[in-house]
Amino acid sequence: MANSQKAGKHSIKGCGQSYPDEAHDEIIDDELRVPVDPLKSEARGTDNQLQYNEYIVYD
Structure with a gap:
């Protein structure tokens, strides 16, 4: 699996x-x-x- 974590970021959103x-x-x-x-x-x-949609949070 490729490392797709961007420097200084703790999570990423995948749009479904x-x-x-x-x-x-x-509200x-x-x-x-x-x-x-x-x-x-x-x-999309x-x-x-x-x-x-998925949210991936890195350790």
């Missing part, structure tokens, strides 16, 4: 083909944005193999 529609987010306590249904689906590039 299905993701929450920000237009339907709920809690005037500052916390919570995603809710429905999901949007679209191809030709080499995207992720179904959903």
Whole structure:
């Protein structure tokens, strides 16, 4: 496996083909944005193999 960690970074986000529609987010306590249904689906590039968004946190 190749090391894809960038210098000075502790995590990376992989964007999937299905993701929450920000237009339907709920705001809690005037500052916390919570995603809710429905999901949007679209191809994001030709080499995207992720179904959903993923967050990878390095040790």
